[in-house]
Amino acid sequence: MRRRHLLLLLAALGLDARAQAPREIELTARRFHFTPNVIPLQAGEPVVLLLRSLDFAHGFFVPDLDLRTDLMPGRVTRLALTPKAPGRLAFLCDNFCGDGHEGMDGIFVVT
Amino acid sequence: MQRRDFLHLAGLGGGAIFSASLAGCATAGRPQDEFYFVQLSDVHWGFQGAPNPDARGTLPKAVEAVNALARPPDFIVFTGDLTHTTDDPVERRRRMAEFRQIAGELKVKTVRFMPGEHDAALDRGTAFKEMFGETYYRFDHRGVHFMALDNVSDRGTTLGADQLAWMQAELARLDPDAPLVVLAHRPLFPLVPKWDWHTRDGDQALALLMPHRNVTVFYGHIHQEHHQLTGHIAHHSARSLMFPLPAPGTADKPLPVAWDPAAPYRGLGWREVEVDGAKAERIEHGVSAA
Numbered sequence: 459m460r461r462r463h464l465l466l467l468l469a470a471l472g473l474d475a476r477a478q479a480p481r482e483i484e485l486t487a488r489r490f491h492f493t494p495n496v497i498p499l500q501a502g503e504p505v506v507l508l509l510r511s512l513d514f515a516h517g518f519f520v521p522d523l524d525l526r527t528d529l530m531p532g533r534v535t536r537l538a539l540t541p542k543a544p545g546r547l548a549f550l551c552d553n554f555c556g557d558g559h560e561g562m563d564g565i566f567v568v569t
Numbered sequence: 570m571q572r573r574d575f576l577h578l579a580g581l582g583g584g585a586i587f588s589a590s591l592a593g594c595a596t597a598g599r600p601q602d603e604f605y606f607v608q609l610s611d612v613h614w615g616f617q618g619a620p621n622p623d624a625r626g627t628l629p630k631a632v633e634a635v636n637a638l639a640r641p642p643d644f645i646v647f648t649g650d651l652t653h654t655t656d657d658p659v660e661r662r663r664r665m666a667e668f669r670q671i672a673g674e675l676k677v678k679t680v681r682f683m684p685g686e687h688d689a690a691l692d693r694g695t696a697f698k699e700m701f702g703e704t705y706y707r708f709d710h711r712g713v714h715f716m717a718l719d720n721v722s723d724r725g726t727t728l729g730a731d732q733l734a735w736m737q738a739e740l741a742r743l744d745p746d747a748p749l750v751v752l753a754h755r756p757l758f759p760l761v762p763k764w765d766w767h768t769r770d771g772d773q774a775l776a777l778l779m780p781h782r783n784v785t786v787f788y789g790h791i792h793q794e795h796h797q798l799t800g801h802i803a804h805h806s807a808r809s810l811m812f813p814l815p816a817p818g819t820a821d822k823p824l825p826v827a828w829d830p831a832a833p834y835r836g837l838g839w840r841e842v843e844v845d846g847a848k849a850e851r852i853e854h855g856v857s858a859a
Contacts, residue, residue: 553724554654557655560822
């Protein structure tokens with residue numbers, strides 16, 4: 459079956475594969491910054507963060523969602539989240555990484 | 570006359586006195602008697618920057634003030650961040666050696682050191698152990714049990730399974746009614762998680778402490794006084810000897826409060842803790858320019 463026919467069939471069945479895939483957001487950690495550090499999200503929208511550390515086993519912690527992971531250099535860490543309501547969700551490095559660690563943070567702005 | 574009564578009569582001896590129960594403990598029949606110790610914290614030796622133009626002078630001023638106390642404390646404890654962090658292992662040891670030399674000028678020679686993450690996180694406590702010994706330990710003093718915890722050597726700010734097992738074994742040997750003072754660098758409870766002001770597995774430590782009816786925790790890390798109860802356990806943080814930090818949760822980031830030339834050393838200080846069986850009194854001292 460040609461790809462065009464397959465897509466038409468999926469669309470007819472209400473199964474648009476592209477619409478179901480969560481949006482992916484790339485995020486890089488490097489002493490002592492996250493890039494980007496202000497990330498707009500929409501309430502109820504599932505997203506997957508693709509987290510990369512360039513230099514250290516940073517932590518990635520979202521206290522309000524009780525969500526955290528370690529970011530090992532050379533590895534991409536996938537973290538799924540769905541913000542429930544509009545607001546601001548702080549995230550931070552929670553593995554002490556040196557002189558500047560205390561300012562290594564960012565914010566999800568959920569609308 | 571007890572020492573605190575004398576201090577009250579003498580105008581507080583330069584500090585401010587706060588009383589708190591060291592947990593309403595039953596003291597009958599126990600060999601407890603009044604004593605006091607001094608807590609100094611968050612020295613950050615090696616820090617340079619606008620938040621403290623007298624970065625090399627503040628610790629010596631505190632040492633001088635402690636040495637001038639009318640009656641010397643039984644012992645002194647530094648609750649972590651003796652030095653400001655550096656990536657350079659040689660510089661880390663140089664800062665620790667310099668700090669130790671200045672702390673060596675304290676007249677009281679029983680001085681207990683604890684690490685903060687600035688001392689110990691980047692090398693998992695290696696330099697600290699070389700210079701100061703174990704990162705967690707227990708001791709008794711005049712009928713009061715003391716437990717010094719390490720929630721900083723693990724970069725993830727956990728106590729870890731080994732230390733929690735050690736805690737459990739040590740606590741099992743203690744009378745649950747006896748007064749117990751816990752010393753730590755970071756808060757054991759989630760004070761401001763978005764500022765990393767917590768201990769990731771602190772809830773497990775507090776669960777182990779809960780059966781003990783007379784527990785008081787003295788800690789540092791947050792560079793200001795803060796007083797909170799979790800259940801019956803009282804937690805008291807100490808001021809820093811380098812720079813103050815904002816009140817919990819009141820700023821975007823926990824970055825140093827600017828130095829105020831009109832009020833130099835404001836927000837910096839140290840404390841005496843007087844233990845008298847059922848009571849612990851804090852006498853808070855600021856750092857003065859003199």
